[in-house]
Amino acid sequence: MAEVRSWFAENGVEYLRAYPSAMLCQDSEELFTAAEDNWCLEGWLAQLGWIDPLAHEGGLSVTVGRRI
Helix, strand or coil: CHHHHHHHHHCCEEEEEEECCCCCCCCCCCCCCCCCCCCHHHHHHHHHHHHHHHHHHCCCCEEEEEEC
8 A cells, every 4th residue: 555655646646545444443435535544554454454355356455546
């Protein structure tokens, strides 16, 4: 996720959120609204939580951004 965010920053794209959520205990269906916070450690912990439920799909996730 950090690589995606740095690519976004280099290319003029504002990070909004990831799906599944990169925030612990918060799943939102509002893909085009910005996530409430941007804490790096929380993002890593959430990604660790994705391992079991998403392993059968090959680790599928989506990162949403908006051109600025």
